Amino acid sequence: MIFVVWDGEVTSDEWGGQIPRLLTDSDWSASSRLVADVHTLSNTSSMGSTEIEEAAAIFGSNLNAVARTRVAVIARDEFGKVKYYGDLIARFGVSRVVFNSLDTACVFLGINLRETRKRLQELRAMLRAVNNMV
Numbered sequence: 320m321i322f323v324v325w326d327g328e329v330t331s332d333e334w335g336g337q338i339p340r341l342l343t344d345s346d347w348s349a350s351s352r353l354v355a356d357v358h359t360l361s362n363t364s365s366m367g368s369t370e371i372e373e374a375a376a377i378f379g380s381n382l383n384a385v386a387r388t389r390v391a392v393i394a395r396d397e398f399g400k401v402k403y404y405g406d407l408i409a410r411f412g413v414s415r416v417v418f419n420s421l422d423t424a425c426v427f428l429g430i431n432l433r434e435t436r437k438r439l440q441e442l443r444a445m446l447r448a449v450n451n452m453v
Contacts (some may be wrong), residue, residue: 320430321347323355327450328362328367332371334335338377342384351426355392356421356439363397371400386412391424393417 321341341347378385380408394401394417405415418424421439425432 321353325357326359333363358395390415
């Protein structure tokens, strides 16, 4: 299981840098499920259609790493952008759904809600601690 949390402002450069790290991570190739919690994003203004399309192309460049992957994304304000991205990566064999609730995302992935919520909260707290140090 791969857990991804975006919190606060995320730039297209930050997102673009994360994708290659995900694809080359040994845990990525061992997992067929990913939950991304982006519901606390505050600003993605640097991510337009072009940046979203470029990010999808990076995923598509490694079909072995993404095919047959189930992705659940929890989004609120960025729902439209996330859905557009999901539509683009679907052509590579990724089963993806954008949710506004972690509960239904966990049902889609077949994972434990309580454990998932705890892990996502831990990751968000770590991000905020690092950001407060900067």
